[in-house]
Amino acid sequence: MSLQLDFPAVLERWPSLLGGAALTLELAFFATVLGALFGTLAAVGRSSQSSLIAGACKVYVESIRNTPLLVQIFLVYFGLASLGLKLSAFTVAVAALTINVGAYTAEIMRAGFEAIPRGQIEAAEGLALSRLQIYWHIILLPAIEKVYPALTSQFVLLMLASSVCSQISAEELTAVANYIQSDTYRAFEAYIIVAVLYIALSLVMRAGFWGLGLVLFPRRRRLGTPL
Amino acid sequence: MQQSTPSPEPIVSLRDVQKSFGPLRVLDGVSFAVERGEVLAMIGRSGSGKSTALRCIDRFEKVDGGEIVVCGHRVDRPDVDLRALRQDVGIVFQSYNLFPHLTIEQNITLAPCAVKGMATSQAKDLARKVLAQVGLEEKLLAYPEQLSGGQQQRAAIARSLAMQPKVMLFDEVTSALDPELTAEVLRVIEQLAADGMTMVMVTHEMGFAKGIADRIVFMHRGKVHETGPASILTSPTTPELTQFVGTGNLKS
Numbered sequence: 396m397s398l399q400l401d402f403p404a405v406l407e408r409w410p411s412l413l414g415g416a417a418l419t420l421e422l423a424f425f426a427t428v429l430g431a432l433f434g435t436l437a438a439v440g441r442s443s444q445s446s447l448i449a450g451a452c453k454v455y456v457e458s459i460r461n462t463p464l465l466v467q468i469f470l471v472y473f474g475l476a477s478l479g480l481k482l483s484a485f486t487v488a489v490a491a492l493t494i495n496v497g498a499y500t501a502e503i504m505r506a507g508f509e510a511i512p513r514g515q516i517e518a519a520e521g522l523a524l525s526r527l528q529i530y531w532h533i534i535l536l537p538a539i540e541k542v543y544p545a546l547t548s549q550f551v552l553l554m555l556a557s558s559v560c561s562q563i564s565a566e567e568l569t570a571v572a573n574y575i576q577s578d579t580y581r582a583f584e585a586y587i588i589v590a591v592l593y594i595a596l597s598l599v600m601r602a603g604f605w606g607l608g609l610v611l612f613p614r615r616r617r618l619g620t621p622l
Numbered sequence: 623m624q625q626s627t628p629s630p631e632p633i634v635s636l637r638d639v640q641k642s643f644g645p646l647r648v649l650d651g652v653s654f655a656v657e658r659g660e661v662l663a664m665i666g667r668s669g670s671g672k673s674t675a676l677r678c679i680d681r682f683e684k685v686d687g688g689e690i691v692v693c694g695h696r697v698d699r700p701d702v703d704l705r706a707l708r709q710d711v712g713i714v715f716q717s718y719n720l721f722p723h724l725t726i727e728q729n730i731t732l733a734p735c736a737v738k739g740m741a742t743s744q745a746k747d748l749a750r751k752v753l754a755q756v757g758l759e760e761k762l763l764a765y766p767e768q769l770s771g772g773q774q775q776r777a778a779i780a781r782s783l784a785m786q787p788k789v790m791l792f793d794e795v796t797s798a799l800d801p802e803l804t805a806e807v808l809r810v811i812e813q814l815a816a817d818g819m820t821m822v823m824v825t826h827e828m829g830f831a832k833g834i835a836d837r838i839v840f841m842h843r844g845k846v847h848e849t850g851p852a853s854i855l856t857s858p859t860t861p862e863l864t865q866f867v868g869t870g871n872l873k874s
């Protein structure tokens with residue numbers, strides 16, 4: 396038996412492939428930005444003095460981390476539909492991915508917050524800074540810096556996991572592959588090409604995070620300490 | 623309440639302060655007062671309650687009983703205005719606690735800008751001024767990790783000074799430093815005293831305390847066991863202080 400690969404049959408669909416890759420990157424971008432915000436707030440909330448807020452954040456984080464992403468996506472999709480909300484597949488996908496990655500971000504950021512020495516906070520309190528100012532000026536950036544590699548991996552993972560959004564017919568990269576292979580009967584070739592495209596997208600994201608790190612942590616740049 | 627007019631009221635006063643951590647009674651009726659321009663040195667064995675007493679003044683610990691008045695603020699009351707209190711009080715810790723992600727200049731300008739709403743350019747001038755006071759002008763743009771321990775501690779003092787506090791609290795600020803670096807930090811504190819700053823300092827440097835302090839408070843088992851002018855270090859009356867200064871602590 397010989398293996399015959401016909402890449403051109405798939406590659407001639409390059410506009411759809413590029414479109415799919417672009418949509419995947421877009422999904423990842425919005426879910427990363429929103430999820431980072433959402434997750435950081437949830438991490439702050441978990442150390443809230445109000446046990447209601449702390450409890451709610453814990454329930455959110457634990458229920459997301461213990462259910463499959465695909466089920467979460469369906470819950471958002473059918474949940475919003477049963478409320479009579481007609482949203483695009485893209486919006487639903489961003490919402491579901493945000494909720495998902497927010498929970499993981501919350502856990503990572505919590506570790507970051509806990510790594511800030513107590514003395515730093517006391518010094519800031521002694522300078523009469525408010526709680527909010529302390530979070531903003533003293534805790535946030537060093538906390539992010541401490542967990543930056545973990546955050547980067549989590550968001551790259553999110554981009555890869557967004558492939559299950561093909562299930563609600565968001566036209567992202569995997570969905571494009573699905574329908575090219577059913578058109579051309581070139582399944583293996585289609586998924587090889589898509590896999591390569593995912594690797595390229597991962598590299599793009601990692602480069603993006605590396606660049607962002609240079610902006611966020613000027614001390615690292617000045618002193619030449621790698622993350 | 624108006625505090626800017628000179629008053630006969632002490633800057634800091636503690637009356638019968640009680641504080642326990644669980645079953646452990648750490649402060650057992652502590653009273654002392656610090657007048658404007660005075661330097662009070664708190665000494666005593668490890669675990670005698672010195673840090674706790676100091677932290678109560680800036681309300682890092684809540685007292686269980688007694689009265690603390692600092693620059694007119696009733697610190698023992700639950701409704702004390704913490705941010706107003708902490709603008710009047712500067713505190714420096716043993717572990718300098720500079721903010722590692724900010725330059726020395728940013729460490730210093732942060733609170734004046736964020737808390738007092740000072741303009742950036744004015745805050746930068748202030749940073750230069752307080753750094754000159756501690757002899758670190760050239761470190762303006764350095765990051766904390768680029769400084770020696772003594773330099774970091776001096777920068778931490780400068781950071782506190784930039785808030786123009788009415789009283790400074792020092793908790794064993796030289797304990798983490800070797801003798802040479804200790805000396806450079808002590809010189810800064812000496813200069814502050816000469817400039818008339820009101821200070822409460824916990825210290826193990828007996829010779830230094832003797833030279834600089836207007837009043838000594840010797841803490842023992844959560845109580846002010848003996849207090850008086852610096853001369854009590856050379857002629858103590860209680861056996862505990864006699865033993866404490868006798869154990870090689872008194873160097874000058």
Ligand SMILES: Nc1ncnc2c1ncn2[C@@H]1O[C@H](COP(=O)(O)OP(=O)(O)O)[C@@H](O)[C@H]1O
Binds near residue numbers: 669671673
């Ligand atoms: N936050 C705390 N919780 C429980 N015990 C404490 C706490 N802070 C201090 N202590 C205890 O109180 C006692 C006095 O401590 P401290 O005021 O730090 O003494 P000093 O500064 O004189 O060495 C010690 O026995 C210490 O272990």
Ligand SMILES: [Mg+2]
Binds near residue numbers: 672673674794
């Ligand atoms: Mg102590």
